[in-house]
Amino acid sequence: MSELRKDPIVDHWVIIAENRAERPNELLQPEPAGVEPEACPFCAGNEEQTPGEVAALRPAASERDAPGWRVRVVPNRYPALEHSADQPAASNGFYSSVPGVGVHEVIIECPEHLVRTTDLSEEQLAEVLLTYRDRLLVAKLDRRLRSGMIFKNVGAAAGASIEHTHSQLIATPLVPTSLAEELSSASEFYRAQGRCIFCELVERERADARRVVLDASAFVAFCPYAARFPYETWILPGAHSSHYETLSRYDCHKLASILLGAMTKIDAAADRPAYNLVVHSAPFDAEAHDLYHWHIEIIPRLTSTAGFEWGSGLYINPLAPERAAERLRDC
Amino acid sequence: MSELRKDPIVDHWVIIAENRAERPNELLQPEPAGVEPEACPFCAGNEEQTPGEVAALRPAASERDAPGWRVRVVPNRYPALEHSADQPAASNGFYSSVPGVGVHEVIIECPEHLVRTTDLSEEQLAEVLLTYRDRLLVAKLDRRLRSGMIFKNVGAAAGASIEHTHSQLIATPLVPTSLAEELSSASEFYRAQGRCIFCELVERERADARRVVLDASAFVAFCPYAARFPYETWILPGAHSSHYETLSRYDCHKLASILLGAMTKIDAAADRPAYNLVVHSAPFDAEAHDLYHWHIEIIPRLTSTAGFEWGSGLYINPLAPERAAERLRDC
Numbered sequence: 096m097s098e099l100r101k102d103p104i105v106d107h108w109v110i111i112a113e114n115r116a117e118r119p120n121e122l123l124q125p126e127p128a129g130v131e132p133e134a135c136p137f138c139a140g141n142e143e144q145t146p147g148e149v150a151a152l153r154p155a156a157s158e159r160d161a162p163g164w165r166v167r168v169v170p171n172r173y174p175a176l177e178h179s180a181d182q183p184a185a186s187n188g189f190y191s192s193v194p195g196v197g198v199h200e201v202i203i204e205c206p207e208h209l210v211r212t213t214d215l216s217e218e219q220l221a222e223v224l225l226t227y228r229d230r231l232l233v234a235k236l237d238r239r240l241r242s243g244m245i246f247k248n249v250g251a252a253a254g255a256s257i258e259h260t261h262s263q264l265i266a267t268p269l270v271p272t273s274l275a276e277e278l279s280s281a282s283e284f285y286r287a288q289g290r291c292i293f294c295e296l297v298e299r300e301r302a303d304a305r306r307v308v309l310d311a312s313a314f315v316a317f318c319p320y321a322a323r324f325p326y327e328t329w330i331l332p333g334a335h336s337s338h339y340e341t342l343s344r345y346d347c348h349k350l351a352s353i354l355l356g357a358m359t360k361i362d363a364a365a366d367r368p369a370y371n372l373v374v375h376s377a378p379f380d381a382e383a384h385d386l387y388h389w390h391i392e393i394i395p396r397l398t399s400t401a402g403f404e405w406g407s408g409l410y411i412n413p414l415a416p417e418r419a420a421e422r423l424r425d426c
Numbered sequence: 427m428s429e430l431r432k433d434p435i436v437d438h439w440v441i442i443a444e445n446r447a448e449r450p451n452e453l454l455q456p457e458p459a460g461v462e463p464e465a466c467p468f469c470a471g472n473e474e475q476t477p478g479e480v481a482a483l484r485p486a487a488s489e490r491d492a493p494g495w496r497v498r499v500v501p502n503r504y505p506a507l508e509h510s511a512d513q514p515a516a517s518n519g520f521y522s523s524v525p526g527v528g529v530h531e532v533i534i535e536c537p538e539h540l541v542r543t544t545d546l547s548e549e550q551l552a553e554v555l556l557t558y559r560d561r562l563l564v565a566k567l568d569r570r571l572r573s574g575m576i577f578k579n580v581g582a583a584a585g586a587s588i589e590h591t592h593s594q595l596i597a598t599p600l601v602p603t604s605l606a607e608e609l610s611s612a613s614e615f616y617r618a619q620g621r622c623i624f625c626e627l628v629e630r631e632r633a634d635a636r637r638v639v640l641d642a643s644a645f646v647a648f649c650p651y652a653a654r655f656p657y658e659t660w661i662l663p664g665a666h667s668s669h670y671e672t673l674s675r676y677d678c679h680k681l682a683s684i685l686l687g688a689m690t691k692i693d694a695a696a697d698r699p700a701y702n703l704v705v706h707s708a709p710f711d712a713e714a715h716d717l718y719h720w721h722i723e724i725i726p727r728l729t730s731t732a733g734f735e736w737g738s739g740l741y742i743n744p745l746a747p748e749r750a751a752e753r754l755r756d757c
Contacts, residue, residue, distance in 0.1 A: 097508070097526030098525060098526050099599070100521070100522070101523070107603050108603060111526075112504075112506045112526065174443070175428060175742045176428055176441065177428070189434050191431070191432045191434075192430060193429075193430045194429060195429050195443065244737055246736075248732040253733070254735075255732070263734070267430075267740070268430070269430065271739055272738065272739030273739035274739075276739070371733035371736050371737070373736060374737075392736075394733075401579040401584060402703060403506075403575065403596055406575050406577050406602075406604060406704030407575050407605065408602055408603030408604035408607070409598070411506045
C-alpha cells in the first residue's frame with residue numbers, strides 16, 4: 096500500500112510506493128560521463144580550453160589562467176544567461192518575456208582530475224563552499240539580478256557533460272519558480288505562526304530522529320518527509336539564516352564536514368549514484384530576514400522521471416525516507 | 427542572447443537559450459529499451475505474463491486473457507496506487523498524508539511487438555484513444571478519486587521500462603500539483619476575461635501561425651510559447667471541451683490523425699526521440715465547465731534535466747519553439 100505525502104513547505108505531493116522498488120531496472124545504474132581525462136578542460140594545465148577565469152583561489156605569485164590554483168571560476172562556455180542585454184522586456188498582455196541577462200559561471204572544484212564530491216578533502220570542499228559564497232556576493236552587486244542558485248550535477252544521468260568535479264552558479268533577473276513557491280509558503284507560515292517554517296522543520300526532524308542522517312549541531316542532514324527521490328537528503332543550518340552568502344569561513348568548514356559525511360553515506364548506500372546538489376538561498380533583494388532559511392538539497396538520480404511526473408507534478412518514490420535515513424545512518 | 431519566457435497559463439518561466447544547442451552532447455541520443463521481443467509480456471500469446479485484463483477490445487467470441495485482442499488493459503504489476511486502503515489519512519498539523527488509493531493501469535496498444543506511436547495505423551491509434559476515454563469513465567465511478575491522468579513513456583530516456591508500445595492511467599485521490607496550478611490560473615483568467623484561457627491560446631496561436639505544426643480544424647498542434655523542451659508540442663481541440671472523456675468515437679479518429687501526423691514529424695525532425703505524452707483533463711468531480719480545456723502535451727526527451735531545473739523550476743531550452751515548429755512543418 097502506498098501513501099501520498101504533502102511537502103510541509105510547498106504544495107507538492109509525493110507518492111511513497113515501496114512496492115515499486117521491486118520493479119526490474121527501477122533504480123538506474125550510474126552511467127560513465129564519457130570524458131577522456133587527458134582532454135579534460137577543467138584540469139590544471141588545460142586552462143586555455145576554458146574562457147578566462149573570473150576568480151580563483153591561488154597563491155598571489157601565480158598567474159591568472161595558469162596552473163597553481165586550488166579552485167577556479169570561469170564563465171560557462173554555453174551560458175544560459177549573459178551579462179549584456181540586447182533586447183527589451185516584452186509583453187502583449189498574454190505572452191511575456193524578459194531578456195536573458197544574468198550570470199552563468201562554472202566553479203572548478205580542484206586542479207586534479209577528481210570526479211565526485213567525496214574525492215575531495217574536507218579542506219578542499221571548504222574552499223569550494225567559500226567560493227560559492229564569494230560568487231554569490233559578486234553576482235548580487237548587479238542590481239538587475241534578483242536571485243542566485245548554486246548547483247552541481249554529477250554523472251551523465253544527472254545532466255553532467257564534463258566529469259571533472261565542478262559546480263555552477265546561475266543568477267537570474269527573476270525569482271525562480273521553486274524559490275518563489277517556498278517563499279510564498281514560508282511567508283504564510285510566518286504570518287500564522289510567527290516563526291520560520293524551516294526552523295520548525297529542523298526542530299521537528301531532530302525531535303523525531305527517524306529521518307535524521309547526521310546531526311552536527313551547527314548543521315543537520317535528514318531525508319525530508321515528502322522525499323521525491325530515494326536517498327534525497329537536505330542539509331540545513333540549525334540556527335536561522337536566510338542567505339547562504341552570510342556564511343563565515345568557520346561555518347564553511349563545518350558545512351564541508353557534514354556535506355562530505357552525507358555524500359560518503361549516499362555513495363556507500365546507493366553505489367556512487369549520479370546526483371544533483373542545489374543550494375536554495377533567499378533572493379538577493381531581500382535583507383537577512385526571519386522567514387526563509389537557506390538549505391542544500393541532494394537529489395540522487397536513481398529513478399527516472401517519466402510522463403506521470405512531468406504531467407502531474409507528483410513524484411513516485413519507491414523508498415520511504417525513514418528507511419533511506421536508516422540505511423544512510425548504518426553506512 | 428537568451429530570453430526568459432513566462433508560460434501564459436501557469437507561473438513557470440523558461441530560458442530560451444539557443445546558443446546551448448552547440449554544446450557537445452546537448453541533445454541526448456535515444457537509448458535502447460533493452461527488452462527482448464520474444465520475452466515481451468505485452469505481446470499477444472504472452473498474456474499470462476501480466477496481471478489479468480480489466481478490459482480489452484476483442485471479438486465477442488474470443489477469450490479473456492487470450493490472444494484475439496486489439497487493445498488490452500491490465501493493472502500495473504507495480505502499482506503506484508491501489509484500489510484498497512489499509513491506512514487512514516493522517517496529519518499532525520505540519521506533516522500530512524493520505525492513503526495511496528487509486529488506479530494504475532497499463533493500456534497495451536497493439537498485440538504485435540511495435541514500439542512507437544508511429545508504428546500504429548490511424549485505425550489502431552483511434553482505438554487506443556477510445557480506450558483512454560473508456561478507462562477514464564470507469565475510473566471516475568470511484569467517488570474517492572478526484573483526477574485521472576493518461577500518459578505514455580517511449581524510450582528508456584523517457585522512463586519506459588518495457589518497449590512494446592503502451593500507455594498508462596493513474597487516477598489519484600487528489601488533484602495533482604500541475605493540474606491544480608493550471609486550474610488556478612485558468613480560473614483567474616476566466617474571472618478577469620470571461621473566457622477559457624486555452625480557447626484564447628488556440629485563437630492566438632492560429633492567428634500568429636509561427637508556432638503551429640498542424641491545423642486540422644477540430645484539433646490544432648503547436649509548439650507552446652514557453653516550451654520547456656526542444657520540439658515540445660501540444661494538441662488541443664479547437665472547440666472548447668473540459669474533459670477528455672467526453673470525446674466521441676468520431677473525434678477519436680480525428681485526434682488519431684493529428685497525433686499520428688505530429689508524431690511522424692517529431693520522429694523525422696528529432697530522429698525518433700524518447701518522449702513522454704501526457705493528457706491533461708479536468709478533475710473528475712467537476713462537471714463539464716467553461717474554464718478548463720483538455721489537451722495533450724508531447725515532451726521529447728532530448729535534453730536532460732539537471733540540478734538547475736530541479737532546484738529552480740526554470741527550464742533551459744536550446745531550441746526556440748518558433749524554430750522547432752518551422753522544422754516540424756518542413757518534415
